Amino acid sequence: MSRGPPRNPSVNKKTTVVSTTTSTNAVASTTSNATTPRTTNPASSYKGASNWVGAATSNKSPIRLNHSLPSPSTSSSSSPSPTEGVKKGIPGCVGLTNLGNSCYMNCIIQCLAHAEPLTNYILGNDQRTNTLKGQGSFAKDLNKTNPLGSGGKVAEAYASLLSKIWSGQHACIKPLHFKFTIATFANQFNNTHQHDAQELAAFLIDGVHEDLNRIHSQNRKDRVGVGDGNSTSNSINSIHAMDDKSLALKTWQQHLTRNDSIIVDHFQGMLQTTLTCPQCNKISKKFDIFSSLLLTLIGPTDGRPIPIESCLEHFTRQEQLDDHNAWHCTNCKQRVRAIKQVQLWSVPDILIIHLKRFTFQSLSRKGGICQMKIENEVDFPVDHLDLQSHIIGPTDPNAPPAYKLFGVVEHTGQTADSGHYKTTVRNAKDHRFYKCNDSQIGGATDNFKGSEAYVLFYKRKKGLSRWAGLERIIQHGYHASNDQVDDDGFTMVVGKVKK
């Protein structure tokens, strides 16, 4: 195996598997800067926050929910003609009042509102997702006892907002109750400061996931096996080989023992991380769940746009770990600068791409930290993002990994928590693009200003593929075996090169 040049000096390979939080860690781990006190990594601030976990049992929330669940009839079946422009009555095209630097939140609401599998499920008007085997409905799945959730309040607040957005009855909505609910369970948003839009997205998606988790805590199985580092590191003989697919499925099945929601169904995929010992060529692999891809911006330095394709190639490149991140090879029985590669194993129906525009640099003399923004234009496809060549797991011909864009969060300003956010969304009903700037909303073209694009929302063009396609494979029969992992969460596999 060829050795890639050392690139990222700060790779955190000590991640665990089988949770939504670790998924984002896994993505961030390939790119995050170890010197940063605060990263743009989605996992940095949401689930781990004690106020979030404790909030479910807190009595401080004065929230009253007067909203009934949206009925299927709230979504009009007839789209107004494009010549009508944007005024009261176009379902899904609604301005959102700025409640004091809340444009970061408005943008995420605007994009997520057009993520059809989630919206249709919450509004109860999707026969297809609601009849897929094992899936319930919003009302049935609402989990008010999940200690990791908000007692259902975040999901209910989001559902209430969605029903208004899609009612066709509003030109502009003041998302006060929603903002208040978010702030109640995530203290970092309890102010009128600007925030990083993707952090809000990560919080909201995770909050909705926990509130709609079909796994109730009393039924949760203890977390076992992969990722716990519960094996002894020196017992190479006890680690027997396992093929990629078995390990992938085992990881996903363990994930499902604790996480089963509409978010898991359509927003999560899996990454494969491979470590190769440069001395003995021993290959170890592990899998991590992800719900957004954090892409480092790599490309032309001469001012030409950065093709998203080169960012994807960079994401899946081989890199050699440095001395600080050396990996303990159980074969060589010493720490080695392993070759690491992260690859896409499976991709979800809703694919969120977070462009890593913000980086941190330490000011060595004074010990301060400086946030830098990469303002290069990024070139990304609107109607056809084909990931087939990047995926190493099995793909479904009925739901191929080809995507179309339905939302772009655009940022102007120097740091993620300053400046201004706007968004452009493709209406899930009339398929036209609309520009959203808080309360203002108007027609747009698909000619994006790629220098402002920050978070991209893609949806699968054809078909739905629950569990990023793994449902199909699991249904065809699979039985987990008891393989052991090393201290870093890696499992030895049969060394082979995928196609």
Ligand SMILES: [Zn+2]
């Ligand atoms: Zn070795």
